[in-house]
Amino acid sequence: MKWLGRLLAVAGKEVRQLSRDRVTVGLIVGIPTIQLLLFGYAINFDVRGVSTAVLDQSQTSLSRRLVGDLGATQVLGSIRQAGTDRELRELMQRGDANIAIVIPPDLERRIADGRRAALQIVVDGSQPALENVASGLASMPLLRRAGAPPAVRPVEILVAYNPQKRTAVQIVPALCGVILTMTMVIFTASAIVRERERGNLELLITTPVSPAELMAGKLLPYVAIGLIQTTLILVLGWFLFGVPVAGRLLDLYLGALLFIAASLSLGLLISTIAQTQFQAMQMAIVTLLPSILMSGFMFPFEGMPKVAQWIAQVLPLTHFNEIVRGIVLRGAVLTDMRPELLKLLAFLAVMLTLAMKRFHKRLD
């Protein structure tokens, strides 16, 4: 059992050093709290208050009523009137308007005719999520009162699991994974590099500590930190955003444990490659951005190109997002998530093998 003694010695030392590093202790609690508050309140896929420009070439009571109706939806805010086509363009170019509504002079004839589009909505394509707004506006039964034939809505949209379409409900579980990736990869990436940078490693590798004992001992405290962060996110999510956990907590923690291990192993591999903490940090960020952008956290996974989907398959966060959404929102049990769990396990195995291969008890 000497190996266990050495492993625990390394873990104990790490905890002691961590507890004296006030900034890091602050980050352990601060990163999840700040991110959750920021993203929970700020990220909102329900678009409201889009600045709008209107070019009313018709200038009839009908057109004015139309504009009034559009303004009554909360989607459009601060409607500016443009006198000419050029003025409209300028408004959009400067970004003062993200959506423009052009009402043609022959509005009433077009409505009666019904074959040509009654009005035109111009969308600023450089802004995300606005196209959805436009199609939303287009499908509004705005023109019913104008005496047009009643619009038939061929498809009824029903939102399951998140009936109020609250972004927070989607965001909180997904943030759990994002925050864990951030802290776990960055903390471990610098854990071994720090010892290298400060010259401790040269001494450590002349002792009987084996590479496996050293790595396990260094990672163990971070596993605990990861679980603490998970708890923090769940509690905050429940208190602040009212996101309950539909599935079993144990399932969620087991899933989180595997994900934490996978993230730590990635950090570990980085720390065997990087020579300085600065390099380690940069490498961690290189893995972080694709995780955030491609894991289905920001954009629906299905909408991404095939190649991006393959890359996303490699990222542990993609699979954890599935797991955590399943358990927290849909009330799934862990066995439903078998493919995701297996992929996480495979990632963990590959990373650990690579890290062990790269780490020698030598300086060259």
Added chain:
Amino acid sequence: MSIAITARDLARRFGTKWAVDGIDLDVPRAQIYGFLGPNGSGKSTTIRMLCGLLVPTRGTVNVLGYSVPRDSEQVRLRLGYMTQRFSLWDDLTVLENLEFMARVYGLDGPMRRERIGDRVRRYDLAGLAKQRAGTLSGGQRQRLALGAATLHEPDILLLDEPTSAVDPQSRRDFWESLFELVGGGTTILVSTHYMDEAERCHRLAILDRGRIAAEGEPKSLARDIDAVVIEIGDVDFTSARSALAGVAEVRSVAQLGNRLRVLLPKATREPEALLLAALADGNPRATVEQVGASLEDVFVAATKLRAEAAQGERAA
């Protein structure tokens, strides 16, 4: 006399540069063996190869009967290593550092307490026990590092420039501790660039650009020096130096107070007369006197002669 460490034709290349270029070494047990050499002479690289931290490009190492780096793990249990840079943990206290190292070396409960207690007493760390290592002075750090390196009572202690950031009194104390360990049977290999420390070693190897330029006991190295040492007095230093620069045999000139110390090859015939003749123009009242060689002379002679040999090779 039994041998603790043997190396044959040991060499290590970094890129295209040979940091260590074929050295043979026999370190006797229970003695202090010194590596004397300037920065970049290969001292650290050699020590790192001896404890298995670097793999030799060429040559063999045998430590206590084990082949290194193959059996590095077995050797590590019987070897203590003090790195050039303080490598214990700045953010742990003195006691925590000792505790950690003891655990890592697998010392259990009572044994661990006893050893740590002993090192704290022996190296005068009691008053510092709760202090973080990062706040210690150079001498205090050295004592802590020595205490940590000897917790598992190693047979061999490798010390890489242990006193480079330490005041003279601490250096004296440190060397007293080393002799105490040697008295207990420990073999110590220490690298230094201080002449006074080199003089205290039982045996000494002078390293120069990856090779051993001279090897032996400090006394016999000085006695058997391949040079004549002459001190010149009563001269104007500037004109004397330029006059001496014109003498082909002069290997080195160094000023000591109001005298010049000159090294010439041993084979030089009538060196005093040669120098007086050279100085006669500008300094007719100059005095010359042949003196005994110091270790520094040995060092200068050994490195200068090698440099000349290298130059000769390049010219040829």
